[in-house]
């Protein structure tokens with residue numbers, strides 16, 4: 001039994017040598033490490049470059065946030081809009097073309113979805129507290145809906161365009 005165990009250990013030891021080729025090296029550890037480092041140099045460089053690239057790539061949330069603030073989703077520096085809703089042809093910093101990121105009627109849909117839920121909730125919560133005639137209430141809530149929609153729409157359009165950029169959806 002003892003013999004079998006030691007034979008097994010010896011076998012495992014041999015396998016360890018295959019897994020760690022440096023174990024075959026009889027030289028002192030400090031000499032070995034220099035040698036293996038120089039041998040693995042290019043491969044390590046490639047891995048480092050890959051890691052650099054992945055760390056430089058922004059997260060999906062960061063890309064969305066860039067678009068929401070109406071900046072280019074790729075570089076985060078160029079402006080995506082020339083006016084209130086008119087989109088530039090390309091980014092002035094990185095050259096990303098904005099034409100393929102057409103959002104069509106998705107931004108108004110999301111804007112109405114958000115504003116509708118918000119205003120109706122506020123109305124249901126506060127309409128009794130406002131001591132106003134019905135026509136004044138209608139004016140206040142409709143006015144709030146209009147203002148919120150107009151304020152949110154350009155930002156939501158930027159965010160939607162960033163999501164199209166992220167998912168590479170075809171317009």
Ligand SMILES: [Zn+2]
Pocket residue numbers: 072073074075076077078091092093094095096
């Ligand atoms: Zn850009």
